[in-house]
Amino acid sequence: MSFDMNNSPIPVKHKQMKMFVKVVVCLILMGFAYRLYFSTYVQIPPVIVVFGDGYSSSPPPAVEANFTVSGQVPVNDTRAHDSTGSLKCDIFTGKWVQDVTGPRYTNNTCDTIEHHQNCMKNGRPDSGYIYWRWKPRDCNLPIFDPKTFLNFMRKKSMAFIGDSISRNHVQSLLCILSQVERPMEVYHDQEYRTRRWFFDSHNFTLSVIWSPFLTESKIFEDNDGHASSAVRVHLDNPDPDWVNVFRNFDYVEIAAGKWFLKTAIYLENNTIIGCHNCKNETISEVGFYYAYRKALQTTLDFIIRSDRKVYTLLRTTTPDHFENGEWNTGGYCNRTGPFKEGEVELRDIDMVMRGVELEEFEKAVRVMNGSRNGSVLKLFDTTRLSLLRPDGHPGPYRAFHPDINGEVQNDCLHWCLPGPIDSWNDLLMNILLRG
């Protein structure tokens, strides 16, 4: 899931083409998040097929019926996971309340919003979705204060490591912070997926690092999104893309999930140990949840054993809200207000992922707690509160003024900016300031 940014130096024409291709790739990947898990080998179809009917393969057979989530933690139980045990209030349990003050930035006051999440600019007609704020049940959650945050982060460095949802989160943070100080972009990779910004007057460095599997992976896709082979993931090797710069960071938020639903070959100790969906008689299916667990273990283990004192947040999985279909079968997300608690349930896949996350977090926090040498690990449990916001996605407004009477592509996974994901930063600041 890769995007260009508005301010990229690539010439416009070429950029639009690239952007189009990337849009399609993104959609394919989003779709794969839910489809590939059932279907055959990862052969990403030709770009054009996405908009035609060429991708209507047979209905998903119910493989994976047996999720083994041993001792799954109750979905609503977040209080227990604070590593210090000192939390009086579980900030992740609560509800969305109306907030007439509206968003902290708009498409006019933040110019780094990615095109596909710039719902205002793209002509989304309703605006109710920007007038809500997350309210924990047992306490008040102060709104993010960019000045306080930047002062707190003086001489510090923070990184978000993960996939396009992590990028979505960083962009919200950037927009909020840029109301106080405009950051300078000091690095970007060729695809604008790994980037770094510097807030000069606060000596604060903010990074986003593209690492959708957290562990070392080889993705065999060309620029058009065609895959010549299944992804290969070295589950026992943390991704050098973040490991090699880990020493620079004081604060880290890691997250992953959706990419583990792709067809993949898994390796440990440089040897194939199994796969997900590869349909190769010589390789046994081990399930995406095995791989996800192992990758989280590898990641958390590296962080625990690092001699760098780091404050780490593990963010839980992000639910999507496709209704009446998936991304490629007419699924949409056109609700205009939040769900109330009890009106919606987590899907099986998200349950499984979250179960794995909570279990691995618990294990890691016990070890980290035991060593008491200054590193901190906390759960950033945004799954439930995000589940309540079906109204916060771009839907067809991922594109500029889409013809909603024609055929549209809906994005019901990422979040509009401004939008619900801004509240993640209220939570983030609250946690960080509490230490």
Ligand SMILES: *[C@@H]1O[C@H](CO)[C@@H](O)[C@H](O)[C@H]1NC(C)=O
């Ligand atoms: C699921 O598990 C049950 C009991 O453990 C077993 O009887 C059944 O065959 C399993 N189904 C699949 C598809 O593996």
Ligand SMILES: *[C@@H]1O[C@H](CO)[C@@H](O)[C@H](O)[C@H]1NC(C)=O
């Ligand atoms: C939370 O989970 C516990 C245990 O499953 C249950 O007893 C309780 O009613 C739940 N609370 C809410 C608010 O859902």
Ligand SMILES: *[C@@H]1O[C@H](CO)[C@@H](O)[C@H](O)[C@H]1NC(C)=O
């Ligand atoms: C922001 O969105 C509004 C519509 O909500 C539009 O009129 C305006 O031109 C947009 N601004 C920019 C800078 O794109």
Ligand SMILES: *[C@@H]1O[C@H](CO)[C@@H](O)[C@H](O)[C@H]1NC(C)=O
């Ligand atoms: C900026 O912060 C770094 C640590 O991240 C520190 O080494 C450096 O001295 C700081 N620079 C100034 C001008 O304070």
Ligand SMILES: *[C@@H]1O[C@H](CO)[C@@H](O)[C@H](O)[C@H]1NC(C)=O
């Ligand atoms: C990894 O592979 C090497 C060579 O095949 C072997 O010597 C070593 O014991 C293996 N390590 C583990 C942890 O399996």
Ligand SMILES: *[C@@H]1O[C@H](CO)[C@@H](O)[C@H](O)[C@H]1NC(C)=O
């Ligand atoms: C199955 O996997 C083996 C080992 O990686 C490989 O040599 C073989 O070509 C694969 N077969 C197919 C049909 O992909």
Ligand SMILES: *[C@@H]1O[C@H](CO)[C@@H](O)[C@H](O)[C@H]1NC(C)=O
């Ligand atoms: C914390 O302790 C673990 C072992 O218990 C060690 O591996 C790690 O390097 C230590 N971290 C720091 C920041 O000293």
Ligand SMILES: *[C@@H]1O[C@H](CO)[C@@H](O)[C@H](O)[C@H]1NC(C)=O
């Ligand atoms: C959402 O779209 C569906 C299908 O196009 C339509 O039936 C429904 O009325 C729409 N709901 C809203 C709130 O617009």
Ligand SMILES: *[C@@H]1O[C@H](CO)[C@@H](O)[C@H](O)[C@H]1NC(C)=O
């Ligand atoms: C972490 O350590 C604190 C104090 O040492 C203790 O009270 C708390 O229960 C521990 N938490 C876990 C999850 O081990």
